[in-house]
Amino acid sequence: MLDRPSPREGAPLSRPAAVLAAAAVGVALALPVHAVSAPAPVAASVTDVRGTVTDPRGQVWVADSKAGFCRLTATTSGTIEEMTCLGGADAGSSVGLPGVPAGFDTDPESPGLEVVLIPDRSAPLIVRARWDAAAGSYRPAGDLTVLDDLVRPSAVVAAADGGAYVVMENARTVLRIDDPGAEQPHVRTVGFTTSPGARSVAFAEEPTEAGRLYLAESDGVTVLDLPPQGRRGTEETGPAVEVSDSSALLLSDVTGELLVGTSGRGPGRDVVERVDLGSGAVDREWLTGQTNVSGLGWFDSKVLVASDSDPATPGSGAIHAVPLGLKIVGGPTLADGSVAPDPGWTNDPTPTFTIRTDGLAVECAVSGAGEEPVWVECGGESFTSAALVDGSYDFALRQVDGSETVRVAFAVDTTPPAPPRITSPAPGGSVPERVVLDAQVEDGTTTEYAVDGEFAPTSLPVTLRLPPGEQTVRVRSVDRAKNTSPPAQVTFMVSGTRARLDFNGDGVADVMGRDSVGRLWLYPGDGGGGWLGRVQVGSGWNGFTMVAPGDFDGDGAVDVMGRDSVGRLWLYPGDGGGGWLGRVQVGSGWNGFTMVAPGDFDGDGAVDVMGRDSVGRLWLYPGDGGGGWLGRVQVGSGWNGFTMVAPGDFDGDGAVDVMGRDSVGRLWLYPGDGGGGWLGRVQVGSGWNGFTMVAPGDFDGDGAVDVMGRDSVGRLWLYPGDGGGGWLGRVQVGSGWNGFTTLLP
Numbered sequence: 001m002l003d004r005p006s007p008r009e010g011a012p013l014s015r016p017a018a019v020l021a022a023a024a025v026g027v028a029l030a031l032p033v034h035a036v037s038a039p040a041p042v043a044a045s046v047t048d049v050r051g052t053v054t055d056p057r058g059q060v061w062v063a064d065s066k067a068g069f070c071r072l073t074a075t076t077s078g079t080i081e082e083m084t085c086l087g088g089a090d091a092g093s094s095v096g097l098p099g100v101p102a103g104f105d106t107d108p109e110s111p112g113l114e115v116v117l118i119p120d121r122s123a124p125l126i127v128r129a130r131w132d133a134a135a136g137s138y139r140p141a142g143d144l145t146v147l148d149d150l151v152r153p154s155a156v157v158a159a160a161d162g163g164a165y166v167v168m169e170n171a172r173t174v175l176r177i178d179d180p181g182a183e184q185p186h187v188r189t190v191g192f193t194t195s196p197g198a199r200s201v202a203f204a205e206e207p208t209e210a211g212r213l214y215l216a217e218s219d220g221v222t223v224l225d226l227p228p229q230g231r232r233g234t235e236e237t238g239p240a241v242e243v244s245d246s247s248a249l250l251l252s253d254v255t256g257e258l259l260v261g262t263s264g265r266g267p268g269r270d271v272v273e274r275v276d277l278g279s280g281a282v283d284r285e286w287l288t289g290q291t292n293v294s295g296l297g298w299f300d301s302k303v304l305v306a307s308d309s310d311p312a313t314p315g316s317g318a319i320h321a322v323p324l325g326l327k328i329v330g331g332p333t334l335a336d337g338s339v340a341p342d343p344g345w346t347n348d349p350t351p352t353f354t355i356r357t358d359g360l361a362v363e364c365a366v367s368g369a370g371e372e373p374v375w376v377e378c379g380g381e382s383f384t385s386a387a388l389v390d391g392s393y394d395f396a397l398r399q400v401d402g403s404e405t406v407r408v409a410f411a412v413d414t415t416p417p418a419p420p421r422i423t424s425p426a427p428g429g430s431v432p433e434r435v436v437l438d439a440q441v442e443d444g445t446t447t448e449y450a451v452d453g454e455f456a457p458t459s460l461p462v463t464l465r466l467p468p469g470e471q472t473v474r475v476r477s478v479d480r481a482k483n484t485s486p487p488a489q490v491t492f493m494v495s496g497t498r499a500r501l502d503f504n505g506d507g508v509a510d511v512m513g514r515d516s517v518g519r520l521w522l523y524p525g526d527g528g529g530g531w532l533g534r535v536q537v538g539s540g541w542n543g544f545t546m547v548a549p550g551d552f553d554g555d556g557a558v559d560v561m562g563r564d565s566v567g568r569l570w571l572y573p574g575d576g577g578g579g580w581l582g583r584v585q586v587g588s589g590w591n592g593f594t595m596v597a598p599g600d601f602d603g604d605g606a607v608d609v610m611g612r613d614s615v616g617r618l619w620l621y622p623g624d625g626g627g628g629w630l631g632r633v634q635v636g637s638g639w640n641g642f643t644m645v646a647p648g649d650f651d652g653d654g655a656v657d658v659m660g661r662d663s664v665g666r667l668w669l670y671p672g673d674g675g676g677g678w679l680g681r682v683q684v685g686s687g688w689n690g691f692t693m694v695a696p697g698d699f700d701g702d703g704a705v706d707v708m709g710r711d712s713v714g715r716l717w718l719y720p721g722d723g724g725g726g727w728l729g730r731v732q733v734g735s736g737w738n739g740f741t742t743l744l745p
Contacts, residue, residue: 041077041318041319041320042060042072042074042075042076042077042078042299042304042319042320042321043060043062043072043075043077043078043079043080043318043319044077044078044079044317044318044319045079045080045315045317045318046062046064046067046080046306046308046315046317046318046319047064047065047066047067047308047314047315047316047317048064048065048066048294048308048317049062049063049064049065049294049295049306049308049317049319050063050065050098050099050100050101050155050199050200050248050294050295050306051063051099051100051101051102051155051200051248051295051296051297051306052101052295052297052298052299052304052306052319053101053102053103053113053116053297054103054113054297054298054299055071055103055112055113055131055138056110056111056112056113056114056131056133057112057136059071059072059075060072060075060078060297060299060304061084061101061116061138062080062295062306062319063098063099063100063101063118063295064080064085064098065097065098066314066315067080067082067085068085068086068087068098069085069086069087069098069101069116069118069127069129069138070082070084070085070086071084071137072319075299075300075321084137084138086118086127086129086138086140087118087120087127096120096121096122096123097120097121097122098118098119098120098121098127099118099119099120099121099153099154099155099156099169100119100154100155100156100157100199100200100201100248100295101116101117101118101119101156102116102117102156102157102158102164103115103116103158104116104117104158104162104164104180104181105162106162106180106181107181110133112131113131114130114131114181115128115129115130115131115141115180115181116128116129116130116138117144117156117164117166117177117180118156119153119154119155119156119166120152120153121152121153121154121169122152123152124145124146124148124149124150124151124152124153125143125144125145125146125153126143126144126146126153126156126166126177127140127143127144128140128141128142128143128144128180129141144177144185144187146166146175146187150170150171151168151170151171151173152168152169152170152171153166153167153168153169153175154167154168154169154197154198154199154200155167155198155199155200155201156201157201157202157203157213158203159203159211160203160205160211162179162180163176163177163178163179163180164176164177164180165177165190165201165203165213165226167193167198167201167213167215168196168197168198169197169198169199170196170197171196172192172193172196173189173192174189174190174191174192174193174213174224175187175188175189175190176188176189176190190226190227191224191226191227193215193222193224197217198215198216198217198222199216199217199246199247199248200215200216200246200247200248200249200295200296201213201214201215201216201249202214202249202250202251202258203251204251204253204277205253211226212224212225212226213226214249214251214258215249216246216247216248216249216260216261217246220246221246221249221258221260221275245262245263245264245265245270246260246261246262247261247262247263247264247292247293247294248260248261248263248293248294248295248296248306249261249296250296250297250298250303252324255324255327255329255356256276256277256278257274257275257276257277257324257327258274258275258277259272259273259274259275259286259296259303260272260273260274260275261273261290261293261294261295261296261305261307262290262293263292263293263294264292266291267291268289268290268291269291270290270291270292270293270307271284271285271286271287271288271290271293272286272287272290272293272296272303272305272322273285273286274286274324274325286325287305287322290305290307291307291308292307292308293305293306293307294306294307294308294317299321300321301323301324301358302321302322302323302324302358303321303322303323303324304319304320304321304322305319305320305321305322306318306319307320323358323359323360324356324358325358325404326355326356326357326358326360326362326397326398326399326404326405326406327355327356327406328353328354328355328395328397328406328407328408329354329355329356330343330353330354331343331351331352331353331354331382331395331408332346332348332351332352332353332395332410333346333348333351333352333353334346334347334348334481334482335347335348335349335414335482339354340481340482341482342480342481343408343410344409344410344411344480345410345411345413345479345480345481345482346410346411346412346413346481346482347412347413347414347481347482347483348412349387349388349389349412349414350384350385350386350387350388351384351385351388351395351410351412352382352383352384352385353382353383353384353385353395353397353408354381354382355378355380355381355382355383355397356381357379357380357397360399360400361377361379361399361400361401362377362378362379362397362398362399362400363375363376363377363378363397363398363399363400364376364377364378364383364395364396364397365394365395365396365398366385366386366388366393366394366395366396367393367394367396368388368391368392368393369391369392369393373394373396375398377400378397383395383397388412389412390411390412390413390414390415391411391412392409392410392411393409393410393411393412394407394408394409394410395407395408395410411481412481413479413480413481413483414481414483415483416479416483416484416485416486417441417442417445417477417478417479417483417484417485418442418477418485419476419477419485419486419487419488420439420440420441420447420475420476420477420485420488421439421440421488422437422438422439422473422475422488422489422490423438423439423440424436424437424438424439424461425437425490425492426490426492426652426723427490427491427492428491428492428493429492429493429652429653429654429723431492431493431494431652435463435464435465435466435471435473435492435494436461436462436463436464436702437449437458437460437461437462437463437464437473437475438460438461438462439460439475439488441460441477442477442479442485444479444480445477445478445479445485446477446478447459447460447475447476447477447478448475448476448477448478448484449462449464449473449474449475449476450473450474450487451464451466451471451472451473451474455474455476457478466494467494468494468605469493469494470491470492470493470494471491471492471493471494472489472490472491473489473490474487474488474489475487475488475489476488493654502558503522503524503537503549503558503574503578504522504524504576504577504578505557505576505577505578508524508525508526509525509697509698509699510522510523510524510525510578511523511525511531511695511697511708512537512549512560513737514541514542514544515739516542516739517542518539518540518541518542518543519536519538519539519541520536520537520538520539520541521534521535521536521537522534522535522536522537522578524578525699530733531733531734535578537578537579537580538580541562543564543565544562544563544564544570545563545564545565545591548560548561548562548597548598548609549561549598550598550599550607550609551574551607552571552573552586552598552607552623552627553571553573553625553626553627554606554607554625554626555573556576557573557574557575557576558574558576559571559572559573559574559627560572560574560580561586561598561609563590563591563593565591566591567588567589567590567591567592568585568587568588568590569585569586569587569588569590570583570584570585570586571583571584571585571586571627573627584627586627586628586629587629590611592613592614593611593612593613593614593619594612594613594614594640597609597610597611597645597646597647597658598610598647599647599648599656600623600656601620601622601635601647601656601672601676602620602622602674602675602676603654603655603656603674603675604622605625606622606623606624606625607623607625608620608621608622608623608676609621609623609629610635610645610647610658612639612640612642612645614640615640616637616638616639616640616641617634617636617637617639618634618635618636618637618639619632619633619634619635620632620633620634620635620676622676633676635676635677635678636678639660641662641663642660642661642662642663642668643661643662643663643689644660644661644691644694645658645659645660645661646658646659646660646694646695646696646707647659647696648696648697648705649672649705650669650671650684650696650705650721650725651669651671651723651724651725652704652705652723652724653671654674655671655672655673655674656672657669657670657671657672657725658670658672658678659684659694659696659707661688661689661691661694663689664689665686665687665688665689665690666683666685666686666688667683667684667685667686667688668681668682668683668684669681669682669683669684669725671725682725684725684726684727685727688709690711690712691709691710691711691712691717692710692711692712692738694707694708694709694710695707695708695709696708698721699718699720699733700718700720702720704720704721704722704723705721705723706718706719706720706721707719707721707727708733710737710738712738713738714735714736714737714738714739715732715734715735715737716732716733716734716735716737717730717731717732717733718730718731718732718733
């Protein structure tokens with residue numbers, strides 16, 4: 001295990017961090033500064049170009065504020081081809097003042113963008129142009145009117161599903177156009193921004209179900225999470241990037257980067273910034289020396305940057321094609337070949353990095369702390385390091401001429417962490433169905449566990465619900481480099497006694513109480529010794545002189561057995577949700593018993609009943625697993641000295657025990673032998689004659705059987721079991737319980 005390296009100066013660590021999280025606190029994570037220079041313009045004499053579209057023949061069209069939507073004569077020293085223009089400030093029809101256009105592939109049989117939507121910033125219109133293959137040009141194909149005469153659409157962006165989103169220059173409305181190629185496309189409002197006015201917009205398919213919009217506004221780039229299909233109400237999540245005077249946006253779906261152009265900072269002071277939406281890092285000086293960046297677009301894997309030295313002077317603008325530049329896209333890899341989830345760590349001594357070079361001549365180097373990098377020629381889409389020993393390193397990628405360098409810091413760690421030391425459950429012990437798993441693990445590691453299959457991540461302690469029988473749980477530690485420790489394991493018995501406590505089937509011990517008028521109330525447990533809101537689940541139960549819970553019919557749901565005033569025994573099968581199915585008489589002549597306790601006393605998996613008769617004899621009625629009984633067996637005598645008896649696996653050995661309170665308030669544990677008999681009794685308490693009712697169960701969810709006691713003034717006390725037949729410090733968990741004549745279990 002290694003401490004994570006701190007990036008050296010000039011080598012910022014790339015790490016996963018949401019852009020929004022960084023912006024919310026005003027943090028700008030810095031990408032390596034490697035300003036690119038704009039090459040010779042691909043087009044000149046343009047005016048306030050807001051965006052571009054590449055037609056099916058591979059020629060570039062621009063949204064020029066003076067000329068309209070026009071084709072360039074070439075992409076090297078090109079100019080506007082006036083005969084192709086749709087509208088413009090000098091025209092009396094079509095597009096009066098074009099905003100940011102978007103193209104759409106509406107014909108799967110024909111490659112290219114057959115339809116273009118061009119917002120008109122001088123009217124409440126979106127002009128639609130359709131590709132005329134014979135003429136090799138876009139032609140007007142009808143206008144779409146948006147909202148009222150005062151609204152001015154400023155930008156359109158294509159969505160991943162072929163639809164379009166439209167934002168306004170002077171309104172808060174966000175529109176959705178479902179089918180841009182239809183004769184009468186459906187236009188609807190999907191939400192609103194918090195402030196009016198957006199110059200440009202970009203669409204990202206992730207991270208929400210319907211996608212996300214990025215809007216260029218004067219105070220920065222705003223994020224809008226779009227609503228699912230058929231719903232309205234975009235959610236503005238705040239400024240994603242704090243870029244003042246943002247004027248143009250361009251999103252790369254391939255690299256996950258957002259380019260942001262600025263305007264109005266002064267001659268030569270505007271820039272294009274590059275934002276990594278995966279890490280949140282921002283390169284503030286990706287392209288410098290600009291004046292009034294008006295629009296961005298793509299052509300031939302390069303970024304088209306339109307700028308205008310004087311927007312008030314027609315023809316003073318130019319368009320440059322700029323390579324996006326070098327980028328370390330991913331890596332390092334792990335030893336199994338997958339990409340490391342934490343890019344600062346790997347367990348692979350020969351890690352591979354994914355790179356993007358834009359066809360430039362580049363070199364790569366991996367160097368340790370204090371070492372001079374040894375540069376080697378690299379290219380393509382990846383670079384694999386020579387074998388490394390454990391330690392901290394930089395991976396660097398640079399242009400051969402030294403004009404641009406990007407780096408990431410990482411550490412190689414091939415040493416697995418120490419195995420965990422399992423502290424719960426105890427090996428060889430017996431636990432209820434809900435098992436608390438806990439272990440001591442090495443600092444800085446995460447934990448995985450497995451029962452009968454693959455390992456799964458977890459946080460400790462964790463409560464597992466396991467079926468009865470012998471179980472083995474394995475636990476291992478995983479460090480930041482994804483090295484895994486040798487697994488530790490523990491084998492134990494799950495007794496299944498936990499099922500008799502859970503009336504509503506949620507895996508947590510509940511309490512059922514009968515009040516003085518015979519109503520039955522369910523108090524669902526919260527797994528921590530407290531309760532959720534109570535629910536009435538029965539009435540007329542005051543006709544029973546004794547009630548006992550348990551899964552008597554073996555269907556997995558907790559039932560209740562009740563004895564009426566003439567000694568008949570009735571089974572109320574539970575429905576697993578806190579209610580009952582039709583009752584069934586399962587016995588008679590039971591009025592001779594002064595106490596009844598349920599439990600699997602003989603260890604055969606079926607719930608039995610233990611009854612004490614009037615002379616103190618203890619009788620075991622073995623359950624047949626279907627709600628009936630096998631032949632009874634006497635298992636004790638002299639039990640009439642006890643004023644209360646409660647069953648449960650109090651000592652955690654897997655056998656059902658009995659806890660009895662004698663006439664002077666002493667509490668005695670009779671450990672079960674698993675066959676319906678007892679081992680030597682042990683005194684485990686005194687002073688318990690102050691309680692008018694006692695109920696056992698794992699109320700706090702730690703795997704040990706507890707006892708809940710009601711005192712003479714109606715307070716309810718939880719005595720957490722220690723798993724060995726004793727108790728931890730008691731806790732008051734209720735009051736006002738003296739209105740109940742019976743508590744279950």
